[in-house]
Amino acid sequence: MKVTGHELAALPKQASANDALNPYKEALREHFPSREALLQEAKRQTQRQRMLKKVTTGVTFSIAFAFTWVIDPVWHREEMHTMVGQQASFDLKDGSHVDLNTNSVLVVEQHLYSRQLQLTQGEALFTVQHGWRPFTVFANQTQIRDIGTIFNVRNTDDGAVVTVVEGSVEVRTANAQRILTKDISVTTQAGTISESRCTSANVAWQQGRLVFDGTPLQEAVAEIQRYRQAPIVIQDSKVGLMRLSGEYDINAIESLLKTLPLSLGIHVNYQTDGKVILSK
Incomplete structure (x- = not known):
């Protein structure tokens, strides 16, 4: 270029x-x-x-x-109940089993992360299917968490009575906490927990029996009343202190009452409305 x-x-x-x-x-x-x-x-x-x-x-x-x-939302809820003198068995959605005693109400809630049951009145025996979701029963300001067991819970006026048949449970109140193992029973009241050895009377209802061992009649009558619609009245305080022993058929409450004149020497007076009055 x-x-x-x-x-x-x-x-x-x-x-x-x-x-x-x-x-x-x-x-x-x-x-x-x-x-x-x-x-x-x-x-x-x-x-x-x-x-x-x-x-x-x-x-x-x-x-x-x-x-x-x-x-922890609820995905399934059901209510179970029995009438006075009635007992019933139920299978839960998670595979657990519940036996309800007389005049009982149980609300079962299957949550996403837990299983929560409210025993609002009466008594129930729980046979728990183990799983990763905790199984907890609530009864009158008492919380019972299953650890691996069969246990009985009774809702009382002042708290609850918890009895372990197999395994163990954790019992909590506002002021106390206790781990229970087999054959241990506790009574909760006002946030406290009192412990005792389990007696056959605690779970005798499972075999259709009432068991009394030197029980004051006033306490025995309170137990008998759970299986009877019409009231039983103790007219004399001294009669209430008499002690009753023996095993009786839950389905034969009237026969039990008729044995009292022989076993305790007291008078059993039937009223027209079904009420029974116990006196000297």
């Missing part, structure tokens, strides 16, 4: 112009990133957005999980 004189003369001038613009170019580069820098920054922003999305998703899931754990 042939270069003319005029072109040769122009080259130094053009180089001089470029040299003069270099400072401005460098200043502009400081304020405006290059194409490569823009691509790198865009890539970093994409990575940050992906990471933020993962973190947000994880936090949202954790919050949702924690919320459902705290709320």
